[in-house]
Amino acid sequence: MERKEVSKSVLKRLPAYLAYLKSIPEGAAPNISATALANALGMGEVQVRKDLAMVSDGGRPKIGYNRMALIDDIEQFLGYDNTTDAVLIGAGKLGQALLGYKGFEEYGLNILAAFDVEPPADQADGGKPILPLEKLESFCRTHKVLMGIITVPAANAQEVCDKLIACGIKAVWNFANTHLEVPANILVQYENMATSLAVLSMHLQAQMKDKK
Amino acid sequence: MERKEVSKSVLKRLPAYLAYLKSIPEGAAPNISATALANALGMGEVQVRKDLAMVSDGGRPKIGYNRMALIDDIEQFLGYDNTTDAVLIGAGKLGQALLGYKGFEEYGLNILAAFDVEPPADQADGGKPILPLEKLESFCRTHKVLMGIITVPAANAQEVCDKLIACGIKAVWNFANTHLEVPANILVQYENMATSLAVLSMHLQAQMKDKK
Numbered sequence: 001m002e003r004k005e006v007s008k009s010v011l012k013r014l015p016a017y018l019a020y021l022k023s024i025p026e027g028a029a030p031n032i033s034a035t036a037l038a039n040a041l042g043m044g045e046v047q048v049r050k051d052l053a054m055v056s057d058g059g060r061p062k063i064g065y066n067r068m069a070l071i072d073d074i075e076q077f078l079g080y081d082n083t084t085d086a087v088l089i090g091a092g093k094l095g096q097a098l099l100g101y102k103g104f105e106e107y108g109l110n111i112l113a114a115f116d117v118e119p120p121a122d123q124a125d126g127g128k129p130i131l132p133l134e135k136l137e138s139f140c141r142t143h144k145v146l147m148g149i150i151t152v153p154a155a156n157a158q159e160v161c162d163k164l165i166a167c168g169i170k171a172v173w174n175f176a177n178t179h180l181e182v183p184a185n186i187l188v189q190y191e192n193m194a195t196s197l198a199v200l201s202m203h204l205q206a207q208m209k210d211k212k
Numbered sequence: 213m214e215r216k217e218v219s220k221s222v223l224k225r226l227p228a229y230l231a232y233l234k235s236i237p238e239g240a241a242p243n244i245s246a247t248a249l250a251n252a253l254g255m256g257e258v259q260v261r262k263d264l265a266m267v268s269d270g271g272r273p274k275i276g277y278n279r280m281a282l283i284d285d286i287e288q289f290l291g292y293d294n295t296t297d298a299v300l301i302g303a304g305k306l307g308q309a310l311l312g313y314k315g316f317e318e319y320g321l322n323i324l325a326a327f328d329v330e331p332p333a334d335q336a337d338g339g340k341p342i343l344p345l346e347k348l349e350s351f352c353r354t355h356k357v358l359m360g361i362i363t364v365p366a367a368n369a370q371e372v373c374d375k376l377i378a379c380g381i382k383a384v385w386n387f388a389n390t391h392l393e394v395p396a397n398i399l400v401q402y403e404n405m406a407t408s409l410a411v412l413s414m415h416l417q418a419q420m421k422d423k424k
Contacts, residue, residue: 011414015406016389019366040367041390079413093315103305107409146416154231155252170419171412177228178253187415189408194227196401197319200383201291202223203399204358207382 006054011078013051016041018074021067033064080108085145086173089160090152091116091130094175098151099128112143133163140167147171154178161188218266223290225263228253230286233279245276292320297357298385301372302364303328303342306387310363311340324355345375352379359383366390373400 020041021032038048056073058065075081083105088095091114098104099114111128119130131139139145148164150157150172157176164172165186172188174180177195180188232253233244250260268285270277287293295317300307303326310316311326323340331342343351351357360376362369362384369388376384377398384400386392389407392400 006414008411011410012404012407015404015410016366019389019406023365023367042370042393043391078410079417080410084413084416093313097309097313097315101305101309103309104409107406108413109409146419147412153235154228155235158254171415173408173412177231179255181254185419187412189412191405191408192224192227193403194231194319195224196385196403197316197321198223198227198290199220200359200385200399200401201296201320202218203383204296205291207358207397 010051010054013043013047014055014074014078017048017051018071018078021071021074024067028067030066030068031064032067032070034059036064075108078108080106083108083110084147085143086111086147086149087136087140087145087164087169088114088149088151089116089133089136089164090114090150090156090176091119092151092153095149095151096130098149098175099130109147111149112145113139115139136163137167140164140169145169147173149173149175150180151175222263222266225255225259226267226286226290229260229263230283230290233283233286236279240279242278242280243276244279244282246271248276287320290320292318295320295322296359297355298323298359298361299348299352299357299376299381300326300361300363301328301345301348301376302326302362302368302388303331304363304365307361307363308342310361310387311342321359323361324357325351327351348375349379352376352381357381359385361385361387362392363387 017037034049034052035045038045052059055077056065056070058069058073086109088099088111095114099111113128114130115133115136116130117133119132123130146169148169150160152160154177157178158180161172161180161182170186172186173191174188175191177192182188229249246261246264247257250257264271267289268277268282270281270285298321300311300323307326311323325340326342327345327348328342329345331344335342358381360381362372364372366389369390370392373384373392373394382398384398385403386400387403389404394400
């Protein structure tokens with residue numbers, strides 16, 4: 001179906017629908033209504049109905065959506081079905097954890113290789129390769145890579161980001177704790193676990209203090 | 213120093229300062245000014261000056277901050293120095309990746325154990341234990357655990373969250389792609405990689421379309 005402009009809040013809800021739909025056992029009823037989905041997730045029925053209508057033509061009055069077809073439609077809409085190849089820069093602890101994490105494939109992300117100024121000498125057999133940073137450009141050009149994942153220290157992130165853009169990268173997933181300057185056609189998505197932990201830790205400290 | 217009310221935007225900047233300060237080589241000059249820090253991170257000088265004054269008494273006119281002392285002050289402010297024990301629920305791919313990720317210790321997070329309805333039979337020697345969910349309550353009470361990390365499917369997250377709160381948990385780090393209902397004294401911090409990936413993937417699809 002025709003792709004419409006989609007807001008970030010819709011993009012936040014779609015993976016939640018998908019996760020719920022996939023969690024329903026295979027043997028369950030083949031159809032699900034927007035109402036049932038809304039109730040299961042504690043969300044507004046009107047909103048769910050609207051979201052689903054945007055991503056799928058398959059809804060039928062009184063019957064709802066075929067569950068499997070709806071899963072396909074959402075995945076297609078989110079781009080999970082056409083795999084995106086990515087490179088990862090910075091093979092420290094976080095970088096290696098992401099490189100080894102198999103769950104990304106479900107979301108259509110395929111990390112081809114990691115790059116580091118000092119690739120570790122002892123690399124696991126059969127694991128994804130960690131290559132020297134000098135090889136980044138030829139690798140990206142050869143494999144036509146469009147997404148880069150940054151897991152270097154904050155102080156090096158801008159330099160790495162500039163390098164990625166020079167290699168043809170159009171979307172950057174930034175795990176480094178810093179703001180990045182990029183041209184208008186490049187998207188940076190920030191992921192910041194250190195901030196999350198600071199917020200949680202603050203809350204616990206405040207709670208401890210109240211108790212005293 | 214007296215702890216003041218702190219905004220989420222300050223909490224976002226402090227880990228960035230910390231990461232930069234830690235990236236400076238040991239042999240470099242022992243002091244750093246707010247101006248130098250602001251320039252290095254491309255941030256406003258006034259803001260950096262204000263943030264640093266909030267977390268540290270150590271700034272001296274024309275000299276700046278002693279770098280090591282400033283690192284300590286920020287870490288103390290963020291609660292990184294007093295370790296927070298946590299339990300993790302849901303030992304799937306993401307859960308196991310987080311359980312094995314050693315980088316959290318730098319941020320004062322110590323995941324003691326994971327819990328799952330079906331703990332895997334073959335657990336790595338020396339790794340952190342994955343225990344049956346029935347043992348969660350006694351474990352939390354014994355170890356006085358205050359933080360819970362949720363990595364179960366979205367459909368099970370609320371149930372797990374309720375259980376954690378019943379076990380005395382005060383702060384929840386939620387990686388499940390769903391909203392959680394909690395009492396007012398409980399903090400939920402949401403982490404959503406699926407959404408990030410959807411946003412990135414959307415951007416790439418739009419770019420491909422523009423090219424055609």
